[in-house]
Amino acid sequence: MSNCLKMTQEDSSQFKSILGISDWTPNEDTLRTIIAQTLRTIPFTNIMMLTRDRRPPSCEEILTDMLSMKGGPCGHYNPFMASFLTTLGFDCSLVPAWMNSVLCHIAIIVKLANKKFWIDCGNGHPYLSPLELRDGITASHAGLVYRIVKCGEKKYQLFHKHSGQGDFEVNYEFMDQPVEFDFFDQMVKSHYMEEDFGPFLTGLRLIMFPNDELFAIRNKELLTTEKGALKKHKFGDLRELTETIESKFANARYPMDGVFESLGWT
Amino acid sequence: MRIYETNNMFFDECNDVSFSFYTENGYVVIRNLIEQFMLNTSTVELDVLRRKFAEEMGLTLNEYDLRICQWRDLWMHNQHFDDLLRTKRMIHCVKFFMEMDSVQLLHDHIIRKPFSALNETLPWHQDFPFWPVDTPNSLSCWVPMNDVSDTGGCLEVIKKSHKWGISPPVDFIMNPMDFSSREDIVRIPVKQGDIVILNSLTWHRSNANEDKGTNRPAYIALWVPSIARYRPDLAGWHPVNEHVSVEAGQYLNEDKFPIFGRRPDLTDLQDLEEEFHSGPDQSNKVMNMFEAAPKIALQIYRITGRDLAKPIESLPELIQDPTTVGLIFENSLEKGILLENQKDWFYDLIESMLVNSAAFHQHRARNIYNDAYAQWWFNIGSKWADLWQSGEDSN
Numbered sequence: 001m002s003n004c005l006k007m008t009q010e011d012s013s014q015f016k017s018i019l020g021i022s023d024w025t026p027n028e029d030t031l032r033t034i035i036a037q038t039l040r041t042i043p044f045t046n047i048m049m050l051t052r053d054r055r056p057p058s059c060e061e062i063l064t065d066m067l068s069m070k071g072g073p074c075g076h077y078n079p080f081m082a083s084f085l086t087t088l089g090f091d092c093s094l095v096p097a098w099m100n101s102v103l104c105h106i107a108i109i110v111k112l113a114n115k116k117f118w119i120d121c122g123n124g125h126p127y128l129s130p131l132e133l134r135d136g137i138t139a140s141h142a143g144l145v146y147r148i149v150k151c152g153e154k155k156y157q158l159f160h161k162h163s164g165q166g167d168f169e170v171n172y173e174f175m176d177q178p179v180e181f182d183f184f185d186q187m188v189k190s191h192y193m194e195e196d197f198g199p200f201l202t203g204l205r206l207i208m209f210p211n212d213e214l215f216a217i218r219n220k221e222l223l224t225t226e227k228g229a230l231k232k233h234k235f236g237d238l239r240e241l242t243e244t245i246e247s248k249f250a251n252a253r254y255p256m257d258g259v260f261e262s263l264g265w266t
Numbered sequence: 267m268r269i270y271e272t273n274n275m276f277f278d279e280c281n282d283v284s285f286s287f288y289t290e291n292g293y294v295v296i297r298n299l300i301e302q303f304m305l306n307t308s309t310v311e312l313d314v315l316r317r318k319f320a321e322e323m324g325l326t327l328n329e330y331d332l333r334i335c336q337w338r339d340l341w342m343h344n345q346h347f348d349d350l351l352r353t354k355r356m357i358h359c360v361k362f363f364m365e366m367d368s369v370q371l372l373h374d375h376i377i378r379k380p381f382s383a384l385n386e387t388l389p390w391h392q393d394f395p396f397w398p399v400d401t402p403n404s405l406s407c408w409v410p411m412n413d414v415s416d417t418g419g420c421l422e423v424i425k426k427s428h429k430w431g432i433s434p435p436v437d438f439i440m441n442p443m444d445f446s447s448r449e450d451i452v453r454i455p456v457k458q459g460d461i462v463i464l465n466s467l468t469w470h471r472s473n474a475n476e477d478k479g480t481n482r483p484a485y486i487a488l489w490v491p492s493i494a495r496y497r498p499d500l501a502g503w504h505p506v507n508e509h510v511s512v513e514a515g516q517y518l519n520e521d522k523f524p525i526f527g528r529r530p531d532l533t534d535l536q537d538l539e540e541e542f543h544s545g546p547d548q549s550n551k552v553m554n555m556f557e558a559a560p561k562i563a564l565q566i567y568r569i570t571g572r573d574l575a576k577p578i579e580s581l582p583e584l585i586q587d588p589t590t591v592g593l594i595f596e597n598s599l600e601k602g603i604l605l606e607n608q609k610d611w612f613y614d615l616i617e618s619m620l621v622n623s624a625a626f627h628q629h630r631a632r633n634i635y636n637d638a639y640a641q642w643w644f645n646i647g648s649k650w651a652d653l654w655q656s657g658e659d660s661n
Contacts (some may be wrong), residue, residue: 096310101302101458103309153345155303173303177310180317183326186479 004180005059005079011086014067019251020040026089028112031130033073034088035119038081039126039209043071049192051258054201057186057266069251071115074202075188077122078106079181085110093178097158097173097206102119104198107174114175116149123171124205125160142214143228145172163178163228173192175258204259206245215248217241238265268446272416273454273514280362290467293421295454298353299461311346312337312376312411312483323621331383333621336634338375338505340485340523346375346597351487356407356461357526360489365403367625368378368492368527372397372404373506377634379419379475379482385636387473389442390424395435395543396468398501398510399518401493402432402464402542408484416455419475425450426639428467434543435501439555439640441547443464445469483580488652490548492529500542503556505630514538538581552651558639559623565647568654569594582623585616605647615641 007015016024023030048057048065050094057065057076066071066080078129086087090110097105107120110130117130128141135150145161147168154176159168177260188229190197214225220241221231235241242256260266276297277284288294315337319328340347351374361371379385394402414420424445436443446540453473454462464470466488475482481630498514509522515538517529520572546556553561559581567585568572570593598604604612618638625631626659 096306098306100305101306115372129590152303153349154307175307175310177307177314179310179313183310183313189479 004210005062005083007080007083007087009072009087011063012084013069015084018059018067018069024088026032026085026112028089028117028130028262031085031112031119032112032128033115034085035081035121035130036148036209038121038210040212042066042077043124044077044126044205044207044209044213044254045071045254046203046205047252047254047259048072048076049173049200050204050262051255053129054193056185056192062252068147070254071252072122073205074106074122076182077106078128079121081119081121082108094181094184095174095177096173096179096183097174099173103184104191105172105174106184106225109178118158118174120158124207125214126207126209128209140228142209142212143230162230166201202263204263206249208249213261216226270422270438270453271449272449273452275420276460277437279357281452281617285363288463288465291423291425291452292465293423293454293470294363294463294464295456296359297457298459299359300350300409300459301354302459303355304350304353305409305458307346308350308411308485309483311344311621312378315344319625321629323366323624323625325621328383331380333618333633334382334625334631335378335384336375336632337631338373339509341371341374341524347485349410350485351524352526356487359461359463361409361527362404364403364489364491366491366527368491368525368529369489370492370494370520370523370525370529372399374485374487374507376485377471377472377481378484381475381478381480381482381508384633384637385419386636386637387477388471388527388634389438389445390445390471391436392433392467392469393429393464393488394480395432395500396504396509397488397490398496398498398504399490400497400500400540400542401491401494404488404490406464406466406486406488406495408462408464409487410456410515411458411483411485414455414458414480414482414484415477416453417473417475418455418477418480419472420456420474421454421464422450422471423452423454423464424469424657425452427469428465429487430467430469432467432543435546435556437547437555439558439636439643440550440553446489447461449649453526483571490518491519492527495538497619500545503546505626509557517604553647555636555639558636561581562619562639562642562647565650566590566594569597569650571595571597581625582620585620587605591616598646598650601650601653603646603653612646614646 011070021037033126062076065076069266082094085092093109095107095109096103096109111115111238116133118133119130127146129139131148133138136148138250145158149157151157157173158171187201191200195201203219206257216223220235276295277528278297284294317327320327340349393406408421439589495515496510496518510577520616548554561585563581622633622638
């Protein structure tokens with residue numbers, strides 16, 4: 001993989017020590033372990049989008065946010081993961097994904113032996129398992145069942161179904177065609193600069209999977225799962241919200257005042 | 267600022283109403299004809315192609331994008347664009363609006379008009395006079411890969427101009443047509459999935475893209491009836507001639523010009539002598555768009571004092587030679603045609619001509635605005651031509 005987000009071996013070593021896994025051999029088991037451990041450790045969040053000027057982040061900022069455990073959205077998470085996995089010897093590519101035909105997401109394809117795997121750590125509900133790029137492959141994670149359906153030469157659809165709810169619905173479409181990180185420049189700009197381009201400039205998202213269960217803050221609500229079953233709790237005030245974030249995401253040291261100011265929450 | 271009329275007639279299908287609009291106005295927009303994922307895939311495939319081509323030419327993507335904006339014959343080399351071309355609904359539209367059961371692709375191409383790179387106005391023209399075939403009952407399909415707003419480099423047409431008849435092919439460098447004061451110009455903004463069907467005689471252009479952050483890639487397929495016969499005398503200079511393996515007067519070969527629908531057996535053939543138009547304006551002996559490269563090569567021969575009796579080398583061969591390039595600059599300096607402080611500009615211009623020539627040779631890609639050739643002519647070639655005409659330089 002070549003893009004501006006090239007990690008040095010030093011960066012890679014730092015992230016390895018954050019994850020604390022013992023075996024880094026590039027195979028399917030290791031890939032699964034790395035994804036799970038990353039989702040336990042590094043949040044998917046839009047906090048840094050809210051607190052910086054409305055501009056796309058530099059590659060250095062993305063690296064710093066991820067290595068300081070602040071995390072980030074898909075434009076942080078997946079390019080970072082692809083770079084990290086590449087330093088470990090995985091053959092990774094970024095691929096484009098569309099929601100309602102709008103290019104708005106980045107996923108990753110990993111080649112292992114003669115197989116290709118789709119991985120995506122950077123969605124609002126990231127996926128714990130890599131899925132082999134075959135029609136109808138299904139997995140579940142923290143109350144979400146997800147499935148890949150092949151529907152063209154290089155075209156795939158990712159379907160979601162929440163436990164106990166109705167039918168599978170398309171979450172996004174993606175293409176098995178490697179692209180460089182700068183292919184997404186305009187998309188990233190839109191995410192950072194256009195309020196109506198997704199939910200990230202008008203709300204708060206903070207999601208992690210400690211113990212492989214969901215722990216998420218969605219605006220002023222806490223969402224958790226227990227054995228896949230969803231629980232919701234409305235925060236009484238911003239102080240409770242702040243305390244929850246400070247206790248559960250202590251390493252990240254988020255500038256919460258800036259978040260509230262950006263969202264106009266008082 | 268001029269306020270243009272904006273097209274507000276969109277049709278959901280090929281039917282009597284859309285046909286009537288097309289025959290009256292010379293264009294029609296059919297909504298949601300191409301699947302959006304097909305077009306999203308097109309933007310990815312184009313991105314991959316541009317990077318590959320830039321790398322093969324030893325350029326960064328930015329350098330490449332500043333010089334190249336058109337790619338031809340995509341269906342021949344790329345499975346995705348072959349699939350796009352063969353989209354059943356598009357073929358149906360082509361047959362419907364041409365009123366033919368059998369149609370043939372003349373060629374396809376993509377023109378990209380990024381806000382921040384090559385982004386100019388493509389001058390007014392009709393398509394048919396550029397084609398070496400004998401049937402003006404032809405059309406093109408203009409397929410935007412993304413939404414194109416009325417300020418985003420959309421197509422502009424002169425309503426009903428397909429009824430004006432056939433003009434000679436427009437020379438974009440030497441004699442661009444100016445219709446800007448007309449009041450029947452219509453801008454055609456489109457959504458991803460829409461397709462513009464354009465009569466081959468409709469006068470059209472596309473303006474500069476003023477929409478920040480957009481690239482305006484459009485896939486364009488040009489179609490003729492399969493009964494069209496090869497007429498190299500009409501446009502022998504056009505790059506499409508390189509794919510023709512039949513003689514003048516015969517039907518186009520199917521391997522490079524794919525046919526959709528069975529070609530009818532004809533007994534009543536058209537007059538192959540019909541003139542249609544008078545061909546490119548070649549009144550200027552020193553320069554024209556259609557033979558720009560050989561004309562510039564000839565000028566370089568004269569500027570550098572080469573023996574004109576010997577066979578002329580091609581333009582890229584000439585300007586690959588640093589001695590020749592140095593001599594052009596020195597001699598132009600001596601005649602006061604160039605100034606010392608134009609040296610960087612001059613070498614950049616030579617580089618642009620080389621890149622254009624190499625891009626066409628390697629990838630059938632080019633700068634559709636002929637920027638480098640136009641700059642050469644207006645800043646160097648024409649001044650030498652004046653000098654030669656005045657007899658001050660006898661080379």
